[in-house]
Each structure stands twice: as C-alpha cells, then as structure tokens.
Amino acid sequence: MPIYLPPISRRQFLVRSLVGGAALALTPELLAASRRTDSNSWALLSDIHLCADPGLVARGINMTDHFKQVSRELLALPKRPAGVFITGDCAYNNGEVADYAHMADLLEPIRKDQMPVHLVLGNHDNRERFWEALPQEKAAKRPLADRQVALIRTSRANWFVLDSLEKTLSTPGLLGQEQLDWLAGALDANRHKPALVLVHHNPGTMASVSGLKDTEALYAIIRPRKQVKAYIFGHTHVWQVAQDPSGIHLINLPPVAYVFREGEPAGWVHATLDRKGMRLELRCLDTSHKAHAQVTDLRWRA
C-alpha cells in the first residue's frame, strides 16, 4: 500500500455529520460529497510551512490562512481532483510534532471530501517527528523503510515520490544511493506509462549548493529512461516551468506559504493529465496577480 493520508471514509463522515445534527445537511462538505472525481486532475502544492501556532505570521503572511484558502479552493472545484501532492516543507521551520498535528487538522476537510493526500518531506521537515505525529504514515509499508518514498500508479501516469530530506534545517537535499537504486529499478519495472518524479529539492547546479546534491546521479537515471516526463519540485518558492536538454519538464511549484522575493506568486497548481502531456494552471492566492490562471501546456518527450 502506498504511503499517504487516505480519504476519511464517507460512512465515517456521514456518521459524524448525523451526530452533529440535521442542519449539517446543507454544509459545503455535504454538497461537495456529491461532486464527481476527475481521475486525471491533481492538485500540486508545495512549501506550506505550517506552524503549530495558527496565528504565526512570517514574511508578511499567515501560513494557516494561506493553506485554508487553498483548501477552500480545492473543495470548491467543480470536479474533485483525484488527489493532492504536497512536495515538502510541510512544517514551518524545524518540523515539530505539533506542526504536523496542526497540518493533519487542516487536511481533514480535504480528506473528508475523499481526496487522498500524498506528503513529501523537505529540509524544514523532520522525518521522525512527522511519523510520530502521523502514525498512519509511520505504519504504512514503504519501498524504503526509512524514507518517505512511494510509487503511486494512476491511469495516465505513475508518480514517483522521493525523499530528499538529508538533515532538518540544512538547506541542500540528498536522495542517496539506496533511493536512487530503488528509483532505477522501479522505473525499469514500470516502463510503459509516463513517469512523473516528485522531489522537494530543485535540481542542483555547480553554482548552487542549495538544491539536490545528487542531481547528476538522478539525471543519469531519469534522462535515458524515456518514460520519465517531468521532475516536479518546490524548495525555491518560485513558480517556473522549464525543460532540461533531454526534454524532461522541470516544474518548480510555487509556495502555498510565503515567497522570498516580492512580486513572485504564492499559490498552487492544478494539473490535468491527458494522453500526451499535462496542462498546468497556476492558481495564485492573490487572484489579482498577473500570473493568476496562467495555463502552461506540456507535451511529453518521445
């Protein structure tokens, strides 16, 4: 079973609602429960930086408020996304157990609406405390026992969730040989469907020590395996779509939390898969931002 926070069951949800009283029959949650799911639609979130203190403001924004706004947007979509990915930096700064407990509370409406949530770890997370706060995640069977790694098979793509958290509060990331070996084997065993790789850290360059330290080793695995179509990451708090020389799309997700440079958009990305590519729609928290609703159509390399 892949590692993720599963939806809270409809039955469990209805029992809770009935206990709460008949007035709940008109709540947005119940209305949302009748939505149809689009199995090709995915919500891509990154760098939510949630703190146990819901009132905490950093770099001029309240992270809890930002997350709640995105949550409301997901619940209001005409069709329910098949799932949500959060590509790391789930916690505010150093991954406290209480940060993850707060995150779990904030994820409840999404999970009640039957959206599974797949969580990725970043350099502001702490793996042990993440698992301590989320026993379901700790108990889940993983391809690598000591890393938050998963392979999620869906109708139009296989999602490879990698764990680049090397050391909490140390900026660069590292996958390590064991994880790279697993990835190569898992890709070889799943050749016939587009593969999308999710990692918190951006590709590192010789000039930058803040990204993924073993980028070249990762590229050596994913470039020749033509089923790999995209490398999706966060970490930089910048929205950008580029392409590496082999044709792999490099999708840098915006932060749900704060931006580092004024004017950059904070928000999330609504991804819709088709047979030959993926459509990305940027959803800015500030809907007056010039990049809000910007659509990028990606075609897969051959």
Ligand SMILES: [Fe+2]
């Ligand atoms: Fe971050």
